[in-house]
Amino acid sequence: xxxxxxxxxxxxxxxxxxxxxxxxxxxxxxxxxxxxxxxxxxxxxxxxxxxxxxxxxxxxxxxxxxxxxxxxxxxxxxxxxxxxxxxxxxxxxxxxxxxxxxxxxxxxxxxxxxxxxxxxxxxxxxxxxxxxxxxxxxxxxxxxxxxxxxxxxxxxxxxxxxxxxxxxxxxxxxxxxxxxxxxxxxxxxxxxxxxxxxxxxxxxxxxxxxxxxxxxxxxxxxxxxxxxxxxxxxxxxxxxxxxxxxxxxxxxxxxxxxxxxxxxxxxxxxxxxxx
Amino acid sequence: xxxxxxxxxxxxxxxxxxxxxxxxxxxxxxxxxxxxxxxxxxxxxxxxxxxxxxxxxxxxxxxxxxxxxxxxxxxxxxxxxxxxxxxxxxxxxxxxxxxxxxxxxxxxxxxxxxxxxxxxxxxxxxxxxxxxxxxxxxxxxxxxxxxxxxxxxxxxxxxxxxxxxxxxxxxxxxxxxxxxxxxxxxxxxxxxxxxxxxxxxxxxxxxxxxxxxxxxxxxxxxxxxxxxxxxxxxx
Numbered sequence: 095x096x097x098x099x100x101x102x103x104x105x106x107x108x109x110x111x112x113x114x115x116x117x118x119x120x121x122x123x124x125x126x127x128x129x130x131x132x133x134x135x136x137x138x139x140x141x142x143x144x145x146x147x148x149x150x151x152x153x154x155x156x157x158x159x160x161x162x163x164x165x166x167x168x169x170x171x172x173x174x175x176x177x178x179x180x181x182x183x184x185x186x187x188x189x190x191x192x193x194x195x196x197x198x199x200x201x202x203x204x205x206x207x208x209x210x211x212x213x214x215x216x217x218x219x220x221x222x223x224x225x226x227x228x229x230x231x232x233x234x235x236x237x238x239x240x241x242x243x244x245x246x247x248x249x250x251x252x253x254x255x256x257x258x259x260x261x262x263x264x265x266x267x268x269x270x271x272x273x274x275x276x277x278x279x280x281x282x283x284x285x286x287x288x289x290x291x292x293x294x295x296x297x298x299x300x301x302x303x304x305x306x307x308x309x310x311x312x313x314x315x316x317x318x319x320x321x322x323x324x325x326x327x328x329x330x331x332x333x334x335x336x337x338x339x340x341x342x343x344x345x346x347x348x349x350x351x352x353x354x355x356x357x358x359x360x361x362x363x364x365x366x367x368x369x
Numbered sequence: 370x371x372x373x374x375x376x377x378x379x380x381x382x383x384x385x386x387x388x389x390x391x392x393x394x395x396x397x398x399x400x401x402x403x404x405x406x407x408x409x410x411x412x413x414x415x416x417x418x419x420x421x422x423x424x425x426x427x428x429x430x431x432x433x434x435x436x437x438x439x440x441x442x443x444x445x446x447x448x449x450x451x452x453x454x455x456x457x458x459x460x461x462x463x464x465x466x467x468x469x470x471x472x473x474x475x476x477x478x479x480x481x482x483x484x485x486x487x488x489x490x491x492x493x494x495x496x497x498x499x500x501x502x503x504x505x506x507x508x509x510x511x512x513x514x515x516x517x518x519x520x521x522x523x524x525x526x527x528x529x530x531x532x533x534x535x536x537x538x539x540x541x542x543x544x545x546x547x548x549x550x551x552x553x554x555x556x557x558x559x560x561x562x563x564x565x566x567x568x569x570x571x572x573x574x575x576x577x578x579x580x581x582x583x584x585x586x587x588x589x590x591x592x593x594x595x596x597x598x599x600x601x602x603x604x
Contacts, residue, residue, distance in 0.1 A: 123590065143531065147447045147448045150446060150447045151443065151446075151447045151448075154443075154446060154447070183458075189415055213534050222544040227443060227447055227448065227451075229439045229443070230439065230442060230443075231439075253432075253436055253463075254460070255451070255456075255461075256461075256464065257450060257451060257456065258374050258450070260462075261456065261460075261462065262461050262462040262463065263430045263432060263461050263462075263463055264463075264465070264466060265465040266466065267468060267548060268465070271468075272392060273390040273391060273392040273393075273468070274468060275468070275471045275474075275476075276414075276469040277473075277474025277475050277477075277478060278468045278469070278470050278474055278476050278555060279474065280469045280473050280474035280548075280553075280557070280560060281470055281552075281556050282466065282467055282468060282470055283471045285468055286469055288553040309588065310585060310586070310587030310588030310589070310590070310593055311448070311591065336436060336439055336440075338443065338451060339446075350495055354587075355584045355585055355587075356588070357556075357560075357563065357585055357588045358593075359563070359588075360563045360564050360566070360592065361564075362458065362565045363376070363562055364409055364477065364481075364534070364563075365486075365564055366481055366564065366565065369596065
């Protein structure tokens, strides 16, 4: 594969070296293979060549977390993917022995994530989409932050950079901010899909099916945020981290949910018992 | 006097209040409203709420140095289109997540707090003074019905009709129409139906109710049957 001009090749060298020399010795690999600090779940659909830079971004944040002593696993979920996406993901040179590529036929982002989380060995799970990037410090900062608080928390990046179809800068505010009022969640989704939390949180509160064309229900991330708030989890901001979100001008899943006038399904956050 | 005070408020809002957080603004503007209504009881619309007065001084977000440095690294290693100088030269917008929009949620939980029993049927009517209400009283045979009015009633309604305890009345016209964004009022009604999950939703000549069904009918149909009529046709 030829590299675009300006691309730093050190990452490729790292990826290549990882294949030849595993992170751990063979003995270590055999024994505690299921004891990962964090699993990054990335869902792919038909990203094509865009999957490659996403994986490069994942490699960067993994490298930084491993340098801090954390053990990281990737679960890459291919949901009804095309051959180009499958080829790029399955042959990515940065895949290690603990990483897994799973092929599924859900046609649904939430169900695909749930399945991948079920496969995860990490104590924590971070969620990414197949055409977004994260900052180098994202994984390390999230693990550090998550280990620093005793209460069940969910961590989101501080800054969001929207690029391509719509270029914008956004800053997320955590639930621990005094200005935050959960009643806004009736009409506003305060946090985007890039979430980091103990795996048990995702198992306790899985994503829901969201096919607005079939049911009128959508926005699985928004619904998941509502459910987790209702269950007492606190959404916080991992300071100094960034999420780069590709805003496609067409074929965006988010756009499909908006144009279908989708609503989030019933949520415990708005239950009569919650009044 | 009134005009001067209004000008003073608008100036202060532009220069000071709009730069505060929504939370701080709400506290200050609730106080201003209370004082204003004491001083000028008839001059301030009853529809005006502190939530509606929250404004946002859209101060463009600037990237801190650490973010610019990270973008430069991402551009080198991952995607050249994120090169920070090029990105910033394209004048990216500031996207503020509108977390100050709590009004709809406040109205929703306010309505919910007035509902005492589970409901089998939700009836949306324009006003509680609506002529059809007496007919509804006659026609409702099933228990556990919630009647919600969605428009502002021009007349005071004394709720003197002889409804059984299972029939709950909620006059939501004032609060729903006090929501700044019409789409948010629709979201309140839709959420009410989705969460209460009645067996049947009846919309009787209620414009907001009809808009709710037109916009979110597919989702509502997942939890209930929906009947819409311009006139009372319950049976």
